[in-house]
Amino acid sequence: xxxxxxxxxxxxxxxxxxxxxxxxxxxxxxxxxxxxxxxxxxxxxxxxxxxxxxxxxxxxxxxxxxxxxxxxxxxxxxxxxxxxxxxxxxxxxxxxxxxxxxxxxxxxxxxxxxxxxxxxxxxxxxxxxxxxxxxxxxxxxxxxxxxxxxxxxxxxxxxxxxxxxxxxxxxxxxxxxxxxxxxxxxxxxxxxxxxxxxxxxx
Amino acid sequence: xxxxxxxxxxxxxxxxxxxxxxxxxxxxxxxxxxxxxxxxxxxxxxxxxxxxxxxxxxxxxxxxxxxxxxxxxxxxxxxxxxxxxxxxxxxxxxxxxxxxxxxxxxxxxxxxxxx
Numbered sequence: 001x002x003x004x005x006x007x008x009x010x011x012x013x014x015x016x017x018x019x020x021x022x023x024x025x026x027x028x029x030x031x032x033x034x035x036x037x038x039x040x041x042x043x044x045x046x047x048x049x050x051x052x053x054x055x056x057x058x059x060x061x062x063x064x065x066x067x068x069x070x071x072x073x074x075x076x077x078x079x080x081x082x083x084x085x086x087x088x089x090x091x092x093x094x095x096x097x098x099x100x101x102x103x104x105x106x107x108x109x110x111x112x113x114x115x116x117x118x119x120x121x122x123x124x125x126x127x128x129x130x131x132x133x134x135x136x137x138x139x140x141x142x143x144x145x146x147x148x149x150x151x152x153x154x155x156x157x158x159x160x161x162x163x164x165x166x167x168x169x170x171x172x173x174x175x176x177x178x179x180x181x182x183x184x185x186x187x188x189x190x191x192x193x194x195x196x197x198x199x200x201x202x
Numbered sequence: 203x204x205x206x207x208x209x210x211x212x213x214x215x216x217x218x219x220x221x222x223x224x225x226x227x228x229x230x231x232x233x234x235x236x237x238x239x240x241x242x243x244x245x246x247x248x249x250x251x252x253x254x255x256x257x258x259x260x261x262x263x264x265x266x267x268x269x270x271x272x273x274x275x276x277x278x279x280x281x282x283x284x285x286x287x288x289x290x291x292x293x294x295x296x297x298x299x300x301x302x303x304x305x306x307x308x309x310x311x312x313x314x315x316x317x
């Protein structure tokens with residue numbers, strides 16, 4: 001199984017291409033620092049880093065490593081880096097399982113836009129956009145289940161919304177869905193701004 | 203779906219079955235993990251201990267297999283005890299508010315000793 005780098009941003013099935021990573025210099029103002037994902041100034045495709053992959057679960061771990069590494073580089077607390085990677089993992093699982101219904105050869109595109117605070121590390125932020133060509137659903141129907149109802153499944157969307165500052169689903173023009181997520185660097189030492197502190201089990 | 207690289211230890215200690223997964227429990231590995239958990243319940247011991255000390259990473263498909271396992275245990279009137287979670291794995295249970303639903307101990311020894 002090989003990998004290849006190619007130019008171009010459209011998400012199309014590419015036989016034999018299992019993953020593509022592109023970096024480019026951002027242009028214009030930073031969108032993440034201007035507001036939440038839903039009202040960010042830059043369009044979703046204005047990413048500094050773009051990863052294109054097929055909908056095969058093998059590739060999720062690589063994306064997770066990349067997200068975690070970027071968050072660490074811009075000064076996010078360690079636990080938060082892992083949780084950011086988890087949010088992206090959950091989003092990809094949902095696309096593969098529900099969107100593409102287990103088909104492993106369908107296109108997924110991930111765009112990342114980073115704002116790094118050069119003067120410190122606690123005002124950096126990241127916006128992550130995940131796009132697919134899967135069946136479209138009403139964005140309002142995408143919601144986490146009631147946590148009081150303890151049963152397997154239905155936790156992924158809840159995880160994403162708990163971890164990220166903002167997570168918005170929308171239909172893509174021409175087919176497929178788009179998830180726009182953003183996160184500002186929580187204060188150092190916090191557990192990604194989530195309720196609760198360290199371990200208290202036992 | 204690929205099976206991933208999850209390895210699972212399986213041991214019976216008296217009236218306790220100890221399941222010890224090693225590696226990551228993600229989308230690909232959850233199916234394999236579920237198979238081992240079902241095997242543990244099939245042993246019909248009063249307690250099943252899942253030692254997560256060698257699990258580096260888990261996502262919600264992994265958590266879902268444990269919720270399913272808990273439901274099987276409750277139905278059979280047996281106990282499922284989780285132990286050895288690292289901070290990252292425990293955070294997932296906390297976010298999902300499952301940290302109060304499961305019986306959780308710091309180590310496998312604690313879980314095995316628990317009456």
